[in-house]
Amino acid sequence: MNVLEVKEIKKSFGSKKVLDGVSFSVPENCVFGFIGRNGAGKTTTMRAILGLLKTDDGEINVCGEKISYGCVPKSCSIGFLPDVPEFYGYMNAREYLMLCGEISGVGKTELKKRISELLELVGLDKEKHRIKGYSRGMKQRLGIAQALINSPKLLICDEPTSALDPVGRKDILDIISAAKERTSVIFSTHILSDVERVCSRVAFLEGGKTVFSGSLEDIHAKRRNTALDLTLAHTEDIKRVLSAFPKGKETDTGIIVPNASDKECADLMAFISAQMIPITCLERHEADLEDLFMEVIGK
Ligand SMILES: Nc1ncnc2c1ncn2[C@@H]1O[C@H](COP(=O)(O)OP(=O)(O)OP(=O)(O)O)[C@@H](O)[C@H]1O
Ligand SMILES: [Mg+2]
Numbered sequence: 001m002n003v004l005e006v007k008e009i010k011k012s013f014g015s016k017k018v019l020d021g022v023s024f025s026v027p028e029n030c031v032f033g034f035i036g037r038n039g040a041g042k043t044t045t046m047r048a049i050l051g052l053l054k055t056d057d058g059e060i061n062v063c064g065e066k067i068s069y070g071c072v073p074k075s076c077s078i079g080f081l082p083d084v085p086e087f088y089g090y091m092n093a094r095e096y097l098m099l100c101g102e103i104s105g106v107g108k109t110e111l112k113k114r115i116s117e118l119l120e121l122v123g124l125d126k127e128k129h130r131i132k133g134y135s136r137g138m139k140q141r142l143g144i145a146q147a148l149i150n151s152p153k154l155l156i157c158d159e160p161t162s163a164l165d166p167v168g169r170k171d172i173l174d175i176i177s178a179a180k181e182r183t184s185v186i187f188s189t190h191i192l193s194d195v196e197r198v199c200s201r202v203a204f205l206e207g208g209k210t211v212f213s214g215s216l217e218d219i220h221a222k223r224r225n226t227a228l229d230l231t232l233a234h235t236e237d238i239k240r241v242l243s244a245f246p247k248g249k250e251t252d253t254g255i256i257v258p259n260a261s262d263k264e265c266a267d268l269m270a271f272i273s274a275q276m277i278p279i280t281c282l283e284r285h286e287a288d289l290e291d292l293f294m295e296v297i298g299k
Helices: 042-049 093-104 108-121 136-147 166-179 192-198 216-222 235-244 262-274 289-296
Strands: 002-013 016-027 031-035 057-062 078-081 154-158 184-189 201-206 209-215 227-232 254-257 279-285
Touching (some): 002 184, 016 042, 016 201, 031 042, 031 192, 093 108, 108 136, 108 166, 136 154, 166 192, 184 192, 192 289, 201 289, 227 262
Parallel strands (some): 031 184, 078 154
Antiparallel strands (some): 002 057, 201 209, 227 279
């Protein structure tokens, strides 16, 4: 069963159309990457899923229940980690989670047990200090524990890793991976290596629409050995090669030809050889998420 179904949602702010047909679904126990560049509409979509924003059109279902503005599903809960989580700095982690659990209506005995489990999950179980002394990474980790306090079926994290260093990012991705045993996770990002590390499914948001939605396996199966990556010895030659191969996209050091056929590969080799253009590398490789992202956003 799908924990989340988003169907053709649309939203304008005044005359500005931000969402123009966003559709995707998230199955159970899945980590889902919601990818889009700055201003693509990721946070807007998440606010709509949480019932915090009135959409103009479309439908959202969480655990089979239709979400409407100002309402939450009755049969399951949704956890949320905002992009910049705010805390009461004078509390410690345990006190803060106790407060969140009480507000969420979790029983006292159950709450104590859950707080211990969650603090261990996010690696803050030995931490005694007040939250005001926490680093950004520690705050994100506490934010995930807070978002999981009422055992949600769906955990929504808005750019949980964007402001963190590589170690902090790895910690958060490990926690998200571990959390999928108990919940489905959707997280927004523009860091594609993070997506490749933990997600099994993704959606790309561009121009207000989901331009691709599916499993990472599908992406890789469709695009095996298709990108042709040419590194030139002199960047002045880029324009000459591009004029003969307009399908290619300029990179810092050469060109990349997405979806290159065997013939295009042979043609390119023949061209650089006939024109005696010096190269440092010609490589045919599986297109990664970054290639696909560049392709769908038309760069
Ligand atoms: N309440 C609002 N009123 C007017 N415009 C808004 C409002 N909320 C969002 N927008 C606009 O909608 C667009 C999408 O914003 P959103 O915050 O959803 O993007 P995002 O993909 O989350 O970007 P980022 O990666 O920077 O967080 C932006 O152009 C933003 O200015
Ligand atoms: Mg955002």
